[in-house]
Amino acid sequence: MSTQDILAELQQSYLTGIPSHLEEMENMVLNLEKNHDYQENFDALYRKVHSLKGSGATYGFNIITSVCHQFEDFISDELQTKTRIPPPTINKTFAYIDILKNVHSLLKGGDDAAGLIQIEKQLQALQAKNTQSRLRAILIDPPEKMYKQICIQTLIDANVSYVTTNNSLTAFQRLLNEPFDLLITPRENAELSGTALIAALKLNKRCNINIKSILITSNPNLGVPDNLQPSLIILKGMNFSEKLKESIDAIVLESTQKHTKH
Known part of the structure; x- marks a missing residue:
């Protein structure tokens, strides 16, 4: 048996095992969606994709390596440090697995150059979706842990x-x-108060002069000029979570409509 024949046999054996790996990935994503042992499933998914990326190169399937490289970056950017994944992110995660399934079918059927070109186009389209402008927020931790957790979870749910x-x-x-789209700050900060921070940004006229700002406070009477006021004031209390969600959803919607027009 020639070296080429041995390689072909090894490649076919490798391809035969791929569906089981993809099925395991799907189960991991389902567990992430349900928030079952999140960190454990995140680590397992990352390792699985990383391993498939390396083995694809070893067996000469560069298209598998290309898909997994992008998938790996997506996992790091979108799934790491999260506690709950919004539906659009789950859908994109499954989209990468679907592309890997298509790659597997093409490779099992032989060298289909046209099919692989189509796969590359699908990958480029998915990458374009990932790099579309997402709102970017900076959160200054409220002194109360509860309010910090609410802020973080609301940003995650809004895919910010x-x-x-x-x-x-x-x-x-x-x-x-650095450019940001949203600032969330408590009024009471040890170094620089929330009102002073927002006013300083407006007066400095740098890259974030028009940033949306949400001030968290117990007292709505700020005593600052109208032109230095925050975009929104959210009072601490029973309706805080609901008001914050409404505010962030409105900011996201406004941004989406602007991008649609352009």
Whole structure:
């Protein structure tokens, strides 16, 4: 048996095992969707995709490696550190698995160049969806843990990318140099109050001069000029979660409508 024949036999054996790997991935994603042992299933999914990426290259199937490389990046960007995944993200996760199924079918049937080109187009389309503008928020941690958790979960549910910090001066430095779409800050910060931070951003006229801002407070009387007011004020209390969700959903909708027009 020639070396080429041995390689072909190994490749077919490798392809035979792929469906079971994809089925395991689907079960992991279902568990993530149901929030069953989230971290354990996230780690297992990442390892499975990473392993398939490496083995695809080993057996000469570069298309498998390409799909898994993009899938791996998606997992790191969209699933890591989350506690619950919104439906659009779940759908995209399954879309990558579906592409891998299509790749497997094509490879099992022989070298279908036209089919592989179509797979690459599907991959490019999925990548384009992933890189479409998502709202990016910066959250300054409220002193009360409960309000912080509500803010984070609301951002996750709205599919908003976010970073957090417990230092308002650090947030201010980032806001002067990095583009963000939304600032959520408590009024009471140790370093720089929420009202002072919002006013400073407006007066500095840097990249985030028009950023949407949500101020969390117990007292709506801010005592600042109208042109330095936050976009929204949400009072602490029983309806906080509901009001925050309404506010963030409205900001996301406004952003989506702007992108649709353009």
